[in-house]
Amino acid sequence: MYDFLTGPMFWLSLGICLIGMLVRFVLYFRGLSWQLDRVAYKAYPVHGLKGAVNSIVKWLIPFGTYGWRKQPFMTVIFFGFHIGAVLVPLFLLAHNLILKEKIGFSLMTLNPLLADGLTWTVIVSAVFLALRRIALPEVRILTTWYDYIILLLAVAPFITGLVARYELGNYSFWLTVHILCGEALLIAIPFTKLSHIVLFFASRAQLGMDYGIKRGGMKGKGMAW
Amino acid sequence: MPEGTFCNKKPVDTEEELKALLGDTGGKQYYEEMKSLEVDQDLLWKTIQNTLKSRLKTWLEICAHCGMCADSCFLYLINDQDPKQVPAYKIQSTLGEIVKRKGKVDNDFMHMVMETAWAKCTCCNRCGMYCPHGIDMGIMFGYVRGLCYQQGFVPWEMKIGAGMHRVYRAQMDVTDEDFVETFEWMVEEYEEDYPGLEVPVDKEGADILYTVNAREVKHYPEDLAEAAILFHLAGENWTVPTSGWEQTSLAMFAGDWAACKMQVEHVYAAMERLKPKRMVGTECGHAHRATVVEGPYWAGRSSGKPPVESIHYVEWLAEALREGKLKIDPSKRFKVPVTLQDSCNYVRNHGLKDITREIMSYIVEPGYFREMSPNREHNYCCGGGGGFNGIGLFRSQRNKALITKRDQVLNVGAEMVIAPCHNCWDAIRDLEEEYKIGIKWSFLKPLVIGMVEIPEHLKLKE
Amino acid sequence: MFKKILFATSATEACDHAARVAFNMAQSYDAQICIFHVLGVPTRGFSQVVLDVKTKEKVVLDDEYIAWVEEEIKVHYTKQLETAPNAEIKVAIGFPHREVLRAAREWTPDLIVMGGSTGDDEDSVYKKSMVGSTLQRVAKVAPCPLLVVNRPAASFWGGMSNVIFGTDFSKASDAAFRFALQLVRALDCELHIFHALDIGSMHLGRSMTQDEIESKIRESLRRIRGRYLPEMKDIPEYDFEVWEGIPYVEIVKYAREKHGDLIVMAHHTQKASQEDTRLGSNIEQVIVRAGCPVISINR
Numbered sequence: 001m002y003d004f005l006t007g008p009m010f011w012l013s014l015g016i017c018l019i020g021m022l023v024r025f026v027l028y029f030r031g032l033s034w035q036l037d038r039v040a041y042k043a044y045p046v047h048g049l050k051g052a053v054n055s056i057v058k059w060l061i062p063f064g065t066y067g068w069r070k071q072p073f074m075t076v077i078f079f080g081f082h083i084g085a086v087l088v089p090l091f092l093l094a095h096n097l098i099l100k101e102k103i104g105f106s107l108m109t110l111n112p113l114l115a116d117g118l119t120w121t122v123i124v125s126a127v128f129l130a131l132r133r134i135a136l137p138e139v140r141i142l143t144t145w146y147d148y149i150i151l152l153l154a155v156a157p158f159i160t161g162l163v164a165r166y167e168l169g170n171y172s173f174w175l176t177v178h179i180l181c182g183e184a185l186l187i188a189i190p191f192t193k194l195s196h197i198v199l200f201f202a203s204r205a206q207l208g209m210d211y212g213i214k215r216g217g218m219k220g221k222g223m224a225w
Numbered sequence: 226m227p228e229g230t231f232c233n234k235k236p237v238d239t240e241e242e243l244k245a246l247l248g249d250t251g252g253k254q255y256y257e258e259m260k261s262l263e264v265d266q267d268l269l270w271k272t273i274q275n276t277l278k279s280r281l282k283t284w285l286e287i288c289a290h291c292g293m294c295a296d297s298c299f300l301y302l303i304n305d306q307d308p309k310q311v312p313a314y315k316i317q318s319t320l321g322e323i324v325k326r327k328g329k330v331d332n333d334f335m336h337m338v339m340e341t342a343w344a345k346c347t348c349c350n351r352c353g354m355y356c357p358h359g360i361d362m363g364i365m366f367g368y369v370r371g372l373c374y375q376q377g378f379v380p381w382e383m384k385i386g387a388g389m390h391r392v393y394r395a396q397m398d399v400t401d402e403d404f405v406e407t408f409e410w411m412v413e414e415y416e417e418d419y420p421g422l423e424v425p426v427d428k429e430g431a432d433i434l435y436t437v438n439a440r441e442v443k444h445y446p447e448d449l450a451e452a453a454i455l456f457h458l459a460g461e462n463w464t465v466p467t468s469g470w471e472q473t474s475l476a477m478f479a480g481d482w483a484a485c486k487m488q489v490e491h492v493y494a495a496m497e498r499l500k501p502k503r504m505v506g507t508e509c510g511h512a513h514r515a516t517v518v519e520g521p522y523w524a525g526r527s528s529g530k531p532p533v534e535s536i537h538y539v540e541w542l543a544e545a546l547r548e549g550k551l552k553i554d555p556s557k558r559f560k561v562p563v564t565l566q567d568s569c570n571y572v573r574n575h576g577l578k579d580i581t582r583e584i585m586s587y588i589v590e591p592g593y594f595r596e597m598s599p600n601r602e603h604n605y606c607c608g609g610g611g612g613f614n615g616i617g618l619f620r621s622q623r624n625k626a627l628i629t630k631r632d633q634v635l636n637v638g639a640e641m642v643i644a645p646c647h648n649c650w651d652a653i654r655d656l657e658e659e660y661k662i663g664i665k666w667s668f669l670k671p672l673v674i675g676m677v678e679i680p681e682h683l684k685l686k687e
Numbered sequence: 688m689f690k691k692i693l694f695a696t697s698a699t700e701a702c703d704h705a706a707r708v709a710f711n712m713a714q715s716y717d718a719q720i721c722i723f724h725v726l727g728v729p730t731r732g733f734s735q736v737v738l739d740v741k742t743k744e745k746v747v748l749d750d751e752y753i754a755w756v757e758e759e760i761k762v763h764y765t766k767q768l769e770t771a772p773n774a775e776i777k778v779a780i781g782f783p784h785r786e787v788l789r790a791a792r793e794w795t796p797d798l799i800v801m802g803g804s805t806g807d808d809e810d811s812v813y814k815k816s817m818v819g820s821t822l823q824r825v826a827k828v829a830p831c832p833l834l835v836v837n838r839p840a841a842s843f844w845g846g847m848s849n850v851i852f853g854t855d856f857s858k859a860s861d862a863a864f865r866f867a868l869q870l871v872r873a874l875d876c877e878l879h880i881f882h883a884l885d886i887g888s889m890h891l892g893r894s895m896t897q898d899e900i901e902s903k904i905r906e907s908l909r910r911i912r913g914r915y916l917p918e919m920k921d922i923p924e925y926d927f928e929v930w931e932g933i934p935y936v937e938i939v940k941y942a943r944e945k946h947g948d949l950i951v952m953a954h955h956t957q958k959a960s961q962e963d964t965r966l967g968s969n970i971e972q973v974i975v976r977a978g979c980p981v982i983s984i985n986r
């Protein structure tokens with residue numbers, strides 16, 4: 001089982017994830033239409049680029065936009081979740097050992113204490129995200145079972161990862177489950193809302209281009225996100 | 226089931242049809258017929274398949290249901306934070322549903338969509354600024370309005386408005402003759418006070434081609450005179466076209482894209498005919514948005530720009546003040562608390578936030594200008610945008626929406642609200658009428674005329 | 688002299704005395720009279736919903752409503768209409784001064800007749816965004832003479848024997864003068880020329896000595912002689928005076944003394960400053976106070 005999961009399944013899930021994300025990203029931009037969207041994308045590439053970058057970067061910074069500042073609690077748990085959710089899978093020592101084994105090189109690695117801290121933050125933030133969905137009426141009305149499942153799917157690897165890391169119960173079992181969860185997550189990414197991993201950038205770029213080209217970008221300072 | 230006499234899928238294209246529809250007082254029969262209007266589900270789905278592409282599709286799918294858009298929307302806030310007013314909910318329950326069901330929706334559903342699109346959204350685009358994914362629900366509701374219009378589920382006044390543009394190429398029944406006549410009449414009335422005042426008509430190669438809002442011709446012709454006076458005092462080489470003088474587009478509020486195209490092409494034709502250096506529009510937000518920002522795309526122009534450089538009236542005014550073409554007498558500047566309405570269509574959606582403030586710096590005594598909060602591109606809708614001001618069926622919702630602006634004005638303690646936009650001006654007038662908070666409000670033109678120094682060579686000789 | 692008379696009215700009691708004058712004139716001159724009434728102010732969109740000026744209610748405009756208002760007007764002026772069977776009734780919506788001017792431009796009357804102010808503006812339908820009353824705005828730019836009958840006392844238009852012409856020696860006053868001459872010739876009556884020496888606002892706090900005043904009076908009398916008398920060779924009965932004081936007060940007094948049946952004055956073409964419109968210029972004060980109708984000429 002373990003060999004299967006770290007062998008063919010590893011390549012398959014990673015492949016599906018990466019290729020899937022690429023496909024979605026490319027298809028997104030191919031599907032943009034200057035006439036239907038009413039944005040002259042190609043006519044002003046510099047303004048478009050500036051707008052896109054501004055739009056993306058500001059939102060990547062905690063409290064970097066009016067939107068983040070208006071919702072401080074949400075901002076904290078959002079970044080609490082996402083910072084760890086991005087950094088830990090990529091830069092965890094254990095993951096990079098496997099990576100070195102598989103493809104010959106590894107990425108930089110996190111200090112184990114930091115990795116633990118980030119992972120705990122991910123899980124706690126996820127709990128609060130779920131609670132938020134239950135408690136706030138404006139979120140409740142939008143929330144469906146799908147949102148909970150996605151959250152569960154996303155946080156399962158972290159929970160199981162920690163269980164394995166602290167060697168609670170049967171280490172082998174939990175490790176396997178952790179890998180399964182991880183690979184399930186990877187496969188799900190291109191086909192579910194988790195595709196926002198790339199589509200966040202794509203969508204923000206589009207809106208950034210819109211504002212950069214058509215809605216004021218050529219009149220001076222640009223949108224104050 | 227056959228379509229109604231007044232309420233049907235066919236746009237109003239002739240004067241007879243328009244008069245007939247106008248004659249249906251308050252849209253009584255129209256709305257009655259709407260109760261049995263069938264939804265052409267095939268057409269709906271086909272249209273969506275042809276026009277709902279990457280951007281909209283992704284927006285609908287990628288919404289994280291996070292609810293951060295909720296308190297960006299003034300309608301959500303003013304309606305006691307009713308969860309049904311959350312922008313994401315509004316769009317998912319309408320467009321999202323239609324897409325999910327592949328167009329298989331019924332009459333009741335479309336009634337709900339119509340109400341959401343015209344009474345629960347003014348397309349102010351503020352929500353798009355507060356969504357982490359950058360999902361602009363204002364744009365999506367513009368799209369939804371198009372679908373509704375195609376199916377005939379459009380408010381009575383909007384159908385009339387679109388019809389007006391189709392028949393008169395103006396938002397009201399004002400003909401080209403009416404326009405020129407009224408403009409010349411206004412100039413006559415004022416030329417004794419301003420010797421040499423004239424309105425050049427159809428002059429080729431002028432520096433400025435001036436376009437207006439048909440309302441000015443019909444009910445506020447002083448505005449035309451004021452524009453002429455200011456151009457005259459600034460020594461501008463300007464003109465108006467006999468045809469293609471209407472900058473507004475109720476068709477845009479109605480979702481009648483074909484009429485939008487006809488309307489802007491009519492104005493662009495004037496530009497191409499008279500070849501001015503620039504086109505300057507009157508003080509109207511949606512007119513600018515329709516003709517300068519969105520218009521080029523309806524007309525298929527890949528540059529995204531009109532045939533001639535086109536600016537909003539505030540841009541011209543700021544430039545005239547900056548360059549000294551118009552000089553303000555400092556003793557006549559405002560010495561009462563003044564605030565400024567940042568109109569969505571040219572501030573949030575065209576970046577002119579600093580231009581209007583530049584004008585304020587000339588006409589308001591330092592220390593008297595008070596910023597609304599929030600302001601600039603983060604300002605709230607006046608309450609009457611997107612056609613809200615004009616729809617009788619949704620008047621009570623509109624009146625509630627005015628409270629947001631009312632409170633903004635009260636909080637800032639202003640006595641005068643400057644609103645360089647016809648819709649905003651109307652909304653503020655209505656909010657004063659409804660809530661009587663004791664404010665004055667004005668466009669820029671009359672205020673500037675009251676303060677400007679008349680150049681020596683143009684002074685009245687007595 | 689007057690072939691077409693435009694009578695702009697609110698169709699309320701406030702305009703009844705003006706109505707009397709308008710219809711009397713129409714009868715005397717065998718003129719065509721048009722009763723013009725602005726029934727409401729548009730409140731939104733394409734003016735389908737109108738704020739009725741009388742009921743102050745929001746009304747949806749349609750042919751029926753317009754016909755009903757026209758009928759009401761007919762009823763209100765039943766008596767007067769008996770004397771003028773060819774009278775037209777025209778109803779419009781919009782801002783009154785604008786619509787009156789528009790009607791005048793289209794119909795080209797020889798005279799516009801209006802009543803005075805129709806009441807306080809507190810709950811007025813015409814929102815505060817406009818400065819100046821209907822009267823002021825019409826008088827300023829009307830394309831023909833404007834006859835204003837402000838008080839019941841001012842409405843007797845029986846025989847005319849005395850026309851008062853008030854002047855400030857401006858170009859506009861010259862136009863008013865020519866009109867007054869026309870009137871006097873046509874009606875065969877006496878012309879009384881009057882100039883008020885304004886001792887109030889002139890010298891910034893310093894009041895004039897009596898000698899200064901009297902010398903200015905003499906100067907003004909000379910000006911009247913030089914400016915107007917040469918054109919009045921054919922007028923049998925006339926006189927002229929110059930009094931010092933607050934102009935509108937003096938004119939009203941002079942008119943009273945000379946038993947004036949009509950006052951003819953120029954409306955100033957200079958743009959009224961904010962202050963002026965609040966206090967009202969001289970002519971507006973005369974209109975408000977005179978015991979006879981006042982005709983305002985601006986060109």
